[in-house]
Amino acid sequence: xxxxxxxxxxxxxxxxxxxxxxxxxxxxxxxxxxxxxxxxxxxxxxxxxxxxxxxxxxxxxxxxxxxxxxxxxxxxxxxxxxxxxxxxxxxxxxxxxxxxxxxxxxxxxxxxxxxxxxxxxxxxxxxxxxxxxxxxxxxxxxxxxxxxxxxxxxxxxxxxxxxxxxxx
Numbered sequence: 676x677x678x679x680x681x682x683x684x685x686x687x688x689x690x691x692x693x694x695x696x697x698x699x700x701x702x703x704x705x706x707x708x709x710x711x712x713x714x715x716x717x718x719x720x721x722x723x724x725x726x727x728x729x730x731x732x733x734x735x736x737x738x739x740x741x742x743x744x745x746x747x748x749x750x751x752x753x754x755x756x757x758x759x760x761x762x763x764x765x766x767x768x769x770x771x772x773x774x775x776x777x778x779x780x781x782x783x784x785x786x787x788x789x790x791x792x793x794x795x796x797x798x799x800x801x802x803x804x805x806x807x808x809x810x811x812x813x814x815x816x817x818x819x820x821x822x823x824x825x826x827x828x829x830x831x832x833x834x835x836x837x838x839x840x841x842x843x
Contacts, residue, residue, distance in 0.1 A: 676712055677823065683830040684712035688722050690838040691772070697724040698833065699770035701739055701760040703751065703777040704794060706730060708826040724770040729760065739763025752777050752789050754797075754807045761799035772800045774833050780821045781814065790814055794825045798836045808832065 691698055700709045710726030713719050727738050732751050735741040741759040749755040760775035778794030785791035792812040799805045810828055812821045 676708075676715065680708075680712050680823065680827050680830065681715055683827060683834065684709075685716055687830055687834045687837065688713060688716055688719055690834060691722045694837060696722070696772055696837060697768075697770040698722055699724050699764040699768040699773040700726040700829075701735075701764040701773060701775040702726065702728050703730055703735070703760075703775075704780045705776050705822050705826050705829065708822060709774065709776070709829050712826060712830065725768050727760075727764055727767075735760060735763075739767060750789070752779055752793060752795060754795055754809065757795040757797035758799075758805050758807055761797035761805055765799050765801070772798065772833065772836055774798050774829050776825055776829050778821070778825060780818045780825075782818060785814070792816065792821055794821070794828075796825075796829055796832055798832050800836055806832070806836070 707728045713723045729735045732746050739760050740763045745755050757775040757777050761773045764773035775797045779785045779791050781791035792814040794810050796808045812824050
């Protein structure tokens with residue numbers, strides 16, 4: 676885990692702790708990297724409520740309640756899927772705020788519509804609209820680098836949701 680990501684995670688934990696917010700993650704392409712960064716610090720359990728690594732479609736359906744028909748229609752890597760994942764993480768946890776991530780880390784699996792490097796993010800917070808972001812990381816990056824950049828970007832989205840004034 677690189678220092679930048681760990682610094683982000685530590686700042687996020689402090690900001691969420693101050694606001695008494697609990698966090699959850701629903702990760703697909705990042706495979707738990709965001710949860711790993713958050714749990715790198717002692718005492719993270721007072722903020723990080725739980726993480727779901729839902730790499731398969733079945734896991735998204737079984738653990739988060741994502742509709743099978745939604746995945747069939749839009750794909751697991753889509754705005755609709757990450758929104759359902761984030762809402763499912765909120766509903767299946769005691770968190771106030773949830774981040775979902777699903778994307779194409781490569782080197783294969785991309786399409787014209789969703790090339791390698793395409794990652795969707797959703798942030799769901801109690802009583803607020805879900806924020807969805809599509810990010811296209813450079814397709815020439817390694818699988819590992821796409822996953823790391825997606826984790827860093829996900830942490831920044833969570834920070835923005837917790838403490839908007841801290842984001843430049």
